[in-house]
Amino acid sequence: MPTEFSKRRVVVTGRGMITSLGKDTEETFAKACRGASGIDFISSFETRGLPCRIGGEVKNIWLDEMQDTKAQRFYKFSSRGLRLMRKATLEAAEQACLDEIKDRGRIGVALGNHGENPSVEDIMFLHRFYHGDGTWNMNGLLKAGGYSALNFLKRKPDVGTSILSILFDCKGPNLSIVSACSAGAQAIGEAYRIIQEGKSDVMIAGGCESTLNFLGFVGFVLIKAMPEKYTTPQKASRPFDRKRNGFVMSEGAGTLILEDMEHARSRGVPILGELLGYGTSADAYRITDVHPKGLGATLAMRGALADASLIPEDIDYINAHGTSTIQNDATETLAIKEVFGTRARKIPVSSNKSMLGHTIAAAGAIECILTLVGIERSTILPTINYEFPDPKCDLDYVPNEARIKEHRRAISNSFGFGGQNACLCIGGFDG
């Protein structure tokens, strides 16, 4: 019996994304360096009459619409979120030379996603056959062609993960993670564990989201989570600023190819960075309100540091969850101060959501990649729209302009609705 279990090191060999700022990692990062905003008025559905009418949409021309024959077969089952994910994964897989790996049973998928909301048309169709008392005109429904099984499949998050494994021929562990804003980071964290423990050599890990449709949007309008006061769409996402008043909903996808370090070395592929630690926790407090002292966030950050065997002094940058809601940004600041103590004020903290908006299940993955690229290029991305300091948010938020600064280790926070938290500790690859 082995007396000591030695965990394998997990590195990043591929990365890809599609966001409101750009069709891939390069374009997104370049625009983010300039402090650009991907937010605008929503064009994909009618928003007249709603108190919030903005979002971060991905341009349709950036979406390669599954032209190849293999992908085309799955198009009809695929949610828009999954189509975004496929695009991001193509970029990452190409970089990692994923198709050169022979043993496909050692490649897995961990995907954070929520499936697609039913469309208003779906609901109206069903309504025609509903008597209103719990009974249905089944004959009529069947005669009209029945309810679309394709749309049913689009709504199931597991189907997205399954399709991704088919498209990229990954026969290893297959996980669907459903945890709101922390899903992307949790997918990466869980994939990291799977490789660490030797259950797989390579994992496609990340998250995707596209809730910019009527039902997805109106739900968040009703709970007043999105900004209702903004001068221009580009100014609406303002994390840590005193005048922040909600998160801006966006769509997007982010994919990392995680790999056992020895496996990557034996293949001779470039190593882009290393995943050093993962912490996850729950507030176990309330459904939408975060814990006022940020206890869950504190647990997740401490967990990630401990997992990486690092101390607060080792961290050079914090990629914040920073949603631009009144609650999150204040409690996240509190939690950072709790974990990092006097050092908190010396660490640059910035929120990519100021530029990209909040891509929910994709956010953790996109932000993890932007953090990695930032380490590689000694660039700390800014928090834009930072104009009016809030006394409750008193850290160095890298206001408005990117900062050129060498840094080696960072943490990336993702704190979900309902208090589901994940924190990733990421570093440049030091060999």
Add this chain to the structure above:
Amino acid sequence: MQKIISEAAALEEVKKAIAETLTIDKESMGPESSVIKDLGAESLDFLDINYRLEQAFGVRMARHFILEHIEEMFGEGSAIDENGQLTDKAITLLKIRMGESLPEIHPGMDMDEVPTLITVQSLTRGVLDILDSLPEKCPACGNSAWKSENNVRIKCGSCGEYATFTNGDDLVKAWLTKIQEEKKIF
């Protein structure tokens, strides 16, 4: 002033809505109970409570806190200062609205504390204010024959139409306009 729905009946209905939302005993709350501090509500629960009240009374509750209306009507910074604290003018207004003697309303009060001021009584008052906007005559038939149904819904005794009321946000705005004219706070 409508007296078709009594204050006691409205209070009962508000207690019922809170009790059902939070799955607590109606008897566990008094008029002065803070819905957040004493009864354990979270922000999401107010959506549910308001929805239940709207269904029960046929009204539309205010969607925005009074502070938001003050900021919108009298300019940014008029209710909340740069430290996230209530301005003296906002404190004055809150006292006029909620009671001079409330110890919870104090200078330097943080904006986060405002939701904790919502009590069973203040919600009831919100409902009664809306019910008081009942027009004298039924807009549908022109008769003045309002009556109550189950002590909560008001309908026309002549044509059977349910009454419609001014919505909660408009009432708050009208109240602020009136107080501003009287007291010239801003």
